[in-house]
Amino acid sequence: MAIEVTVVRRPERNVSYLRASLKGMALTFQHLFRKKVTMQYPEEISEDEWSISPRWRGTHRMLTDEQGRARCVACGLCPQICPANCIKLVPGEDEEGNRYPLIYEIDEFRCVFCGYCQEVCPEEAIHVGVHYENAEYQRERFVYDLERLCAQTHPVSSLWDPADPRGE
Numbered sequence: 001m002a003i004e005v006t007v008v009r010r011p012e013r014n015v016s017y018l019r020a021s022l023k024g025m026a027l028t029f030q031h032l033f034r035k036k037v038t039m040q041y042p043e044e045i046s047e048d049e050w051s052i053s054p055r056w057r058g059t060h061r062m063l064t065d066e067q068g069r070a071r072c073v074a075c076g077l078c079p080q081i082c083p084a085n086c087i088k089l090v091p092g093e094d095e096e097g098n099r100y101p102l103i104y105e106i107d108e109f110r111c112v113f114c115g116y117c118q119e120v121c122p123e124e125a126i127h128v129g130v131h132y133e134n135a136e137y138q139r140e141r142f143v144y145d146l147e148r149l150c151a152q153t154h155p156v157s158s159l160w161d162p163a164d165p166r167g168e
């Protein structure tokens with residue numbers, strides 16, 4: 001597509017600032033009657049008119065099994081791949097030799113929401129989520145432990161699929 005270039009020339013005679021101001025005010029006045037495209041967030045939240053992409057990478061979620069236990073098997077892949085080094089994992093093992101996380105924490109403040117942890121997880125346990133309202137007053141509140149990660153209920157991100165680059 002050809003790019004159109006508009007050359008704006010400087011006026012060669014004196015211009016009326018009054019006329020320019022009135023034109024500006026008329027334009028502003030026209031907008032008063034147009035449909036509003038903004039919201040007074042967070043007082044107003046409209047999920048019908050505005051929603052975030054299913055690929056949005058936000059607050060993490062740990063999925064659980066039927067018994068409500070975290071699906072994580074403490075394989076260690078996600079802390080290994082995490083570029084921000086914000087996942088803390090202390091693995092444990094039960095009497096049958098099954099591994100599970102004794103401690104699993106994510107520091108959402110240090111996280112760069114790359115989604116690598118979700119991509120690498122062999123159990124599809126840890127996910128980045130379609131969620132963004134995670135502001136806190138204290139920095140330590142950004143460290144989500146296993147219980148808090150399991151208690152999240154927001155949808156999980158679908159990430160980017162190279163086989164489906166347009167998300168269709």
Ligand code: SF4
Pocket residue numbers: 078081082083084085086087106110111112113114115116117118128
């Ligand atoms: S999204 Fe990326 S930076 Fe955040 S915890 Fe996962 S791997 Fe680490």
Ligand code: SF4
Pocket residue numbers: 071072073074075076077078079089117120121122123124125126
């Ligand atoms: S990659 Fe998955 S299974 Fe492995 S430690 Fe991380 S959350 Fe647990």
